[in-house]
Amino acid sequence: xxxxxxxxxxxxxxxxxxxxxxxxxxxxxxxxxxxxxxxxxxxxxxxxxxxxxxxxxxxxxxxxxxxxxxxxxxxxxxxxxxxxxxxxxxxxxxxxxxxxxxxxxxxxxxxxxxxxxxxxxxxxxxxxxxxxxxxxxxxxxxxxxxxxxxxxxxxxxxxxxxxxxxxxxxxxxxxxxxxxxxxxxxxxxxxxxxxxxxxxxxxxxxxxxxxxxxxxxxxxxxxxxxxxxx
Numbered sequence: 403x404x405x406x407x408x409x410x411x412x413x414x415x416x417x418x419x420x421x422x423x424x425x426x427x428x429x430x431x432x433x434x435x436x437x438x439x440x441x442x443x444x445x446x447x448x449x450x451x452x453x454x455x456x457x458x459x460x461x462x463x464x465x466x467x468x469x470x471x472x473x474x475x476x477x478x479x480x481x482x483x484x485x486x487x488x489x490x491x492x493x494x495x496x497x498x499x500x501x502x503x504x505x506x507x508x509x510x511x512x513x514x515x516x517x518x519x520x521x522x523x524x525x526x527x528x529x530x531x532x533x534x535x536x537x538x539x540x541x542x543x544x545x546x547x548x549x550x551x552x553x554x555x556x557x558x559x560x561x562x563x564x565x566x567x568x569x570x571x572x573x574x575x576x577x578x579x580x581x582x583x584x585x586x587x588x589x590x591x592x593x594x595x596x597x598x599x600x601x602x603x604x605x606x607x608x609x610x611x612x613x614x615x616x617x618x619x620x621x622x623x624x625x626x627x628x629x630x631x632x
Contacts, residue, residue, distance in 0.1 A: 465535065478513065484617040485517035488587065493521075495610070497583050497625060498555060500524055505553040505577060507546070507570070508560035512537025527553070544569045551579035559587035559616075561599065571602035578628045583609070586624040587616055596622055605629050 492498040509528035529541035606626035
């Protein structure tokens with residue numbers, strides 16, 4: 403009886419394996435090699451297709467063309483214009499000059515870099531956690547890769563977003579020369595919170611703070627003079 407059951411199980415297993423093999427062969431025969439036309443240009447002009455039947459050409463856009471498209475957008479130009487107005491007021495205050503060496507911390511995509519460059523500032527460096535070529539280099543705002551006192555002016559509009567604001571403030575002070583200037587743009591807040599932000603900069607003296615319109619919102623511009631770099 404046991405032998406009979408064993409022979410039946412073997413036969414069932416054999417039939418199952420045979421059916422599985424036939425199904426696999428049929429599936430392989432039905433999959434086309436490709437749906438991309440034979441005369442289609444080769445990579446890198448085409449991106450890899452999403453599926454075997456995705457034959458639409460995806461032209462590779464060089465980086466400089468991507469940048470040109472971004473820089474010509476209305477959103478980009480509006481932000482650059484806003485930064486230009488912001489920095490023009492610093493020119494009028496005597497804080498910023500064409501020969502100033504400027505560091506922009508947490509510079510995002512680099513609108514402030516473009517604004518300063520178009521205004522005639524000769525030496526502008528922008529840093530962010532994610533690089534945006536050619537305007538912004540990759541660097542950690544909490545550990546800036548620059549010598550002490552390397553810059554005349556340091557600017558950031560994103561201090562509140564820093565993971566460790568005190569460390570970020572210390573790095574800005576370290577990289578600005580003695581007598582140099584640190585400029586912040588912070589969200590509109592009360593006087594006490596402004597003092598809390600100012601206290602983060604332990605080696606700087608407050609020169610000026612005022613409410614300004616910046617990118618369609620009300621912000622406080624804080625200007626400080628660095629008393630000494632490390």
